[in-house]
Amino acid sequence: MPPDLMFWIGIAIKMGITALFVSVATIVAEKLGAAVGALVATLPVSAGPVYVFLALDHDAAFISASALASLALNAATAIYVTVYVLLAQRHGIWLSVPLALAVWFAAAFVFGPVHWTAWAALVLNLVIFVLCFFIVERYGHVRMPPTKRSWYDFVVRAGMVALLVGAVLTLSFRIGPAGSGILAVFPVIYTSIMVILHCRVGGLATAAVLANAIPGLAGFGMALLTLHLTAVPLGSAGALLIALCVSVAWNVMLYVLRRQQLHI
16 A cells, blocks of 8 residues: 555544544533533543644654643633633624634734743743633623534534644644644634534523633643643653643542532
């Protein structure tokens, strides 16, 4: 079999595996309700498989550098979500989502070329997330009305993430670790949530889901920092496992805190 054909078959298989993973995670999230679903969505549902497959093709130093770039762009995703939450209070999907995406690209244009250190990227995330949390906190209490899931919901989400995986893996050798890290955290999950739910339940309820995602997204940033710091000394496999544990533990902590608040 020609090497080029084997490469593209491998990409297709990885895209299919990721699409299946995202579909399962989406079903679980929607069965658990809006607040818990937001926490599930902030787990490394899309970026996780991307990094696993990147680790199969590149060394630990590449993964570490990519994670640092992703950490900086995680702040851009928080800004993106916050802008959508604010816009969705009064505007429809055709204004809210494109404008929010334009802000993400603008932030990526600003943050992407910077040669970040771990501490600088961490401080950026701390400042951005504190501001975003206080901005969206008031919008996170709208009750999610009952919804009926359609088959194309899963196709849209799985397809978007599969295309992201294919793009990152195909371009990673050309765009390097920083470019791969930026693409790895492109907010496909959040965009699909915005598009699908806004059409179905309206902007206020969709904004509530995304507002609840901000604290979990901060935990994803901690996982990226962990991956950056541990990839070289521990190897990519061990670092990815530890980073996943950090993300899961953070969201479990948030879930427990929310449960306690409900019983006060």
